[in-house]
Amino acid sequence: MLWNASAINGYSISGSDGHIGSISDFLFDDATWHVRWLVVETGGWLSGRKVLLPSTALAHLDQVHEECSVKLTMQQIKDSPDVDTERPVSRQMEASIYGYYGYSPYWDYGYLGGIGFLGGSAYAGELAGSVPDLPGSRSKTETVNAAHSHDDVHLRSVKAVTHYDIHASDGLIGHVEDFLVQDVDWSIGYLVVDTKNWWPGKKVLISPRSVKEIDWSSRLVSLDADRHTVKGAPAYDASITVGQADEDALLNYYGIEPANA
The missing domain is CATH 2.30.30.240 (PRC-barrel domain)
Structure with a gap:
């Protein structure tokens, strides 16, 4: 869940x-x-x-x-x-x-x-x-x-990354509003993206596997999807539980192979 x-x-x-x-x-x-x-x-x-x-x-x-x-x-x-x-x-x-x-x-x-x-x-x-x-x-x-070394692990703060701008392959589309965390292994399943900076009222889910790059100094998350693709994604409703069928449909929509495929 x-x-x-x-x-x-x-x-x-x-x-x-x-x-x-x-x-x-x-x-x-x-x-x-x-x-x-x-x-x-x-x-x-x-x-x-x-x-x-x-x-x-x-x-x-x-x-x-x-x-x-x-x-x-x-x-x-x-x-x-x-x-x-x-x-x-x-x-x-x-x-x-x-x-x-x-x-x-x-x-x-x-x-x-x-x-x-x-x-x-x-x-x-x-x-x-x-x-x-x-x-x-x-x-x-x-x-x-x-x-296996003494290097920093590059841990990032969820609080800090919240509100980072989201940049599709062809322009800005919104900002990180929240994260969805899996209840089994504490993996981050999705970023909740608020697109109101581009068109009013819609929030969508983006898989970390769609993230191309994170620019920590510029507070920017870049995607390998264009704005048209993000715009056409299903709207996210926080009051509705995201099930496995929804996850499979989202991955298929963005052209991502399921991890267990």
């Missing part, structure tokens, strides 16, 4: 012995479009300190109470490594946090694995070589090399 990142943002985080804080952002890997970390604002009990929790730490999502639970104690959170969430997170820091919490880093699972959202298993047995390159991202070789 796909979830709006904006809807989950702000959810309370509950540890095994008390309230920890609330989600304030997500960090995703720009090579694989998987959310790797939750940025958690701890509030008063840790003097406003922000901490990073691996997405694999989530044990349960309660939509009714807008709360996520994690199998961690408040003391574990308090003693966790200090991280400046306003700066790039290095591979060394990621390894340090994973080691502290006792979780295996995702790069130990072919760089896509881990325990999925809502506690389901994801792609733990998948090899890096079986994962296709995504346009606009680093190559598999570069990513795998980074996973």
Whole structure:
């Protein structure tokens, strides 16, 4: 199932012995479009300190109470490594946090694995070589090399990329309004694009596989589709769940082969 990142943002985080804080952002890997970390604002009990929790730490999502639970104690959170969430997170820091919490880093699972959202298993047995390159991202070789080095992992903030301009092959068409996140493996399934800068009132979904390039300095996402194609895409309605049939139809519309084809 796909979830709006904006809807989950702000959810309370509950540890095994008390309230920890609330989600304030997500960090995703720009090579694989998987959310790797939750940025958690701890509030008063840790003097406003922000901490990073691996997405694999989530044990349960309660939509009714807008709360996520994690199998961690408040003391574990308090003693966790200090991280400046306003700066790039290095591979060394990621390894340090994973080691502290006792979780295996995702790069130990072919760089896509881990325990999925809502506690389901994801792609733990998948090899890096079986994962296709995504346009606009680093190559598999570069990513795998980074996973075994001390390079920065190039994590990106969902909050920062929201409102980036969207540029089709023949001109601007709108901006990033939101992200849809898969509930099994924390992959970003789609970017929600608001096209009101080009024509009024329509939002559409764009697969990360249609992203040709992201210019971080210019705050611009470039697509390999033209404006006519985007205009003809089905309108996105946030009140309607996007099912597998809808996803298959979208990929077919944009001429993208399903990942499992």
